[in-house]
Amino acid sequence: MPRNAPLPVDPIAEAKRQWVAHGWQDAAAGMTLVTSIMRAHQLLLSRIDATLRPFGLSFARYEMLRLLGFTRTGRMPMASAIARLQVHPTSVTNTVERLTRDGLVEREPHPVDGRAAMLVLTDAGRDLVERATAALNTNVFDSPGLPEQDTAEVVRLIARLRKGAGDFTDPRPLPDPL
Template identity: 45%
Template structure:
């Protein structure tokens, strides 16, 4: 997996185009086994999940590029689109998207610059600022959602059964890690 920096210290991308003549995760597994290191299956699974995330995110971001969106900005727009009033406090957005408040601020800054959202004061709490989706934001997020559906969110080629099994396994991992409390929330 070749690293390619994009010029900023915090922005690192991973090669998705390079085709190796061998499976590097399989090679790592063999090396772990040869060295009698523990948790070989967990290492292989974690490394596979990490690599799969890189591949899926590259496909998602490619599908969103025509809309000048990243996945994080798409998620923010989708969240606002799904609300009853089309607006939420920025803090609540961070909680729902499970990201740091700075990430929400950065996403909303960019979406506001692109006129897909606007900041509005909260009607009952002067200290609270709401992000509100615009009509253009609703149009763009619907088209972007179609583009993601067209590529099956980067998972095209996996059967419905495999997708459900993968989702169930990761659901269990997330629940057991304390990502959410209510196991019945599905």
């Protein structure tokens, strides 16, 4: 949660000092990393939430709409959405139910797999996600809080952490077109 005035001391640096003072120096750097990332997440999410609030969207609902908006036809199988969003299937189901209730997404039977559902972006959903994206670009993404070079370095470092945790693998080279 943002404060009106900066604190006189960095609480994460103080926590690290305490970790070392209590004999946990081997874990102090890791605690500092985790806590710093969690705090950065809070700061960025606060800006995102404030930007999306006028659109009646949470970040989860926005991500689903944006994902569908990126497809050529505004549709994708539910299983593909779950895989790409990297969240629990129940969370995606709840998000889709809310978007469906609000007329932003429709569910249709999968054309091949009778057990699966297709998610389809409605015209209202497409309009909303385009307006919300413009607001996020202006209010958050254009100026995330770091210079461009630092932003690229943070993304690179976090990608290494994510890859090391098994979040993704290097893409295989695509075959040459026939």
